[in-house]
Amino acid sequence: MAHFEKAKSIGDWLDQRLATKTLEKVLATEYWIPKNINFLWAMGMVLAIIFAMLLVSGIFLLMYYKPDVNLAFNSVNNIIMNEVGYGWLWRHIHAVASSVAFLIIYIHMFTGIYYGSYKKGREMIWITGMLLFVTFSAEAFSGYMLPWGQMSYWAGMVITNLFSAGSLELNGVVEWIRGDYVPGDAYLTRFFMLHVLLLPLAIMAIIGLHFGTLRIPHVNNQDGEEIDFDVESKKYLAGDTKGSKVIRFQWDFLSKDVFVLGVFLIFFFYLTFYHYAFALDPVNLDPADGLKTPAHIYPEWYFLWSYEILRPFPKDPGLIAFGFAQVAFFLLPFLDRSPNVAPANKRGLFAIWFWVMIVDMIVLTIMGKLPPEGIYNVIGAVAAWTFLILFALLPVVTMLEKKK
Numbered sequence: 257m258a259h260f261e262k263a264k265s266i267g268d269w270l271d272q273r274l275a276t277k278t279l280e281k282v283l284a285t286e287y288w289i290p291k292n293i294n295f296l297w298a299m300g301m302v303l304a305i306i307f308a309m310l311l312v313s314g315i316f317l318l319m320y321y322k323p324d325v326n327l328a329f330n331s332v333n334n335i336i337m338n339e340v341g342y343g344w345l346w347r348h349i350h351a352v353a354s355s356v357a358f359l360i361i362y363i364h365m366f367t368g369i370y371y372g373s374y375k376k377g378r379e380m381i382w383i384t385g386m387l388l389f390v391t392f393s394a395e396a397f398s399g400y401m402l403p404w405g406q407m408s409y410w411a412g413m414v415i416t417n418l419f420s421a422g423s424l425e426l427n428g429v430v431e432w433i434r435g436d437y438v439p440g441d442a443y444l445t446r447f448f449m450l451h452v453l454l455l456p457l458a459i460m461a462i463i464g465l466h467f468g469t470l471r472i473p474h475v476n477n478q479d480g481e482e483i484d485f486d487v488e489s490k491k492y493l494a495g496d497t498k499g500s501k502v503i504r505f506q507w508d509f510l511s512k513d514v515f516v517l518g519v520f521l522i523f524f525f526y527l528t529f530y531h532y533a534f535a536l537d538p539v540n541l542d543p544a545d546g547l548k549t550p551a552h553i554y555p556e557w558y559f560l561w562s563y564e565i566l567r568p569f570p571k572d573p574g575l576i577a578f579g580f581a582q583v584a585f586f587l588l589p590f591l592d593r594s595p596n597v598a599p600a601n602k603r604g605l606f607a608i609w610f611w612v613m614i615v616d617m618i619v620l621t622i623m624g625k626l627p628p629e630g631i632y633n634v635i636g637a638v639a640a641w642t643f644l645i646l647f648a649l650l651p652v653v654t655m656l657e658k659k660k
């Protein structure tokens with residue numbers, strides 16, 4: 257057995273047994289971050305904090321929520337909102353955080369795309385990030401079922417119907433997912449289990465993986481510069497902190513992260529107290545009724561772009577296009593054939609590709625919310641085709657790019 261000296265402090269005692277000082281070095285004080293990054297690199301930390309807020313507010317909601325089709329609606333809209341002290345506050349925090357999480361996820365994703373942070377050496381960061389996107393989406397969808405309002409029921413009906421795979425008519429699969437012919441009690445309790453147990457566990461595990469994948473390649477930087485972290489960290493440790501291109505994660509970088517987080521929290525609580533209504537769809541304030549279809553069924557804003565890729569096409573091609581939209585961003589590191597790691601505005605044609613993609617996703621989002629009639633149908637179809645064509649063109653656009 258190892259020889260244990262008399263410990264001088266609790267820290268020392270723990271270090272002798274768990275090597276906590278080495279751990280602190282590897283994960284924090286000697287985890288090196290490039291200097292030339294901006295506030296967009298704080299979005300990952302903001303996301304981690306939003307997830308923590310969702311967990312805490314979710315735990316409070318869970319104390320009063322009833323996963324039963326006869327009780328769920330009342331437990332949320334009456335008991336939690338009116339009878340439980342500050343129940344309304346936890347609910348508003350939970351609803352606003354789920355919506356804002358997607359805003360920050362999209363900013364975080366498109367920062368990665370703009371600066372080429374998914375390229376050689378960083379593919380696993382991207383892939384675990386996309387896994388987080390998918391599990392977060394499933395988490396949001398399953399949570400949306402729980403208040404058992406009209407939109408919970410009918411959005412659940414529409415989305416589970418997609419699993420019949422169009423003209424393959426796999427109705428057995430749809431019934432298997434629902435546990436019934438239509439969404440009912442079995443359906444609600446299994447989505448409840450997914451929302452409060454399985455998916456949060458999966459998200460926590462994948463966040464751990466995502467952090468792990470950052471350790472070796474390190475984060476990218478604003479210029480896409482290839483930094484020699486060994487050389488630069490030695491410079492820093494030798495006292496040349498000005499000349500070195502890197503800073504310590506703790507506390508150099510963390511102090512900047514905490515500043516951005518502070519600004520974000522002001523924005524977040526402003527929304528929670530004054531504008532929470534945007535995160536609570538009014539249609540969902542009516543209890544679920546399987547005999548009364550709402551005039552217009554649409555998902556929350558963050559799913560509208562992919563919903564709009566489904567809508568303008570006939571049944572089978574629509575499903576294929578929708579399926580592709582779900583996986584398209586996973587393929588980015590492999591479809592981008594240029595070795596250049598640089599901001600999009602220094603990559604010629606890629607800059608056009610990037611900005612057209614952003615505008616296209618905004619148009620798809622707007623059209624997804626509007627009823628599928630007249631001119632909206634035409635604009636929606638053009639935007640959906642543009643999305644698919646952009647991905648088909650990406651290998652060509654990036655192959656034409658001059659090597660740096």
Ligand code: HEM
Pocket residue numbers: 296297298299300301303304307361364365368373374378381382383384385386388389392463466470474475476477
């Ligand atoms: C939802 C939970 C997520 C959390 C908590 C999270 C957390 C983080 C953190 C802390 C960082 C390092 C600092 C930074 O660049 O912000 C990071 C980097 C990164 N994340 Fe995420 N992330 C999440 C989702 C995603 C998603 C959906 C993607 C996109 C597919 C993604 C792609 C990336 C990439 C490419 C980097 C590296 C950035 C660089 O090298 O400059 N992440 N993430």
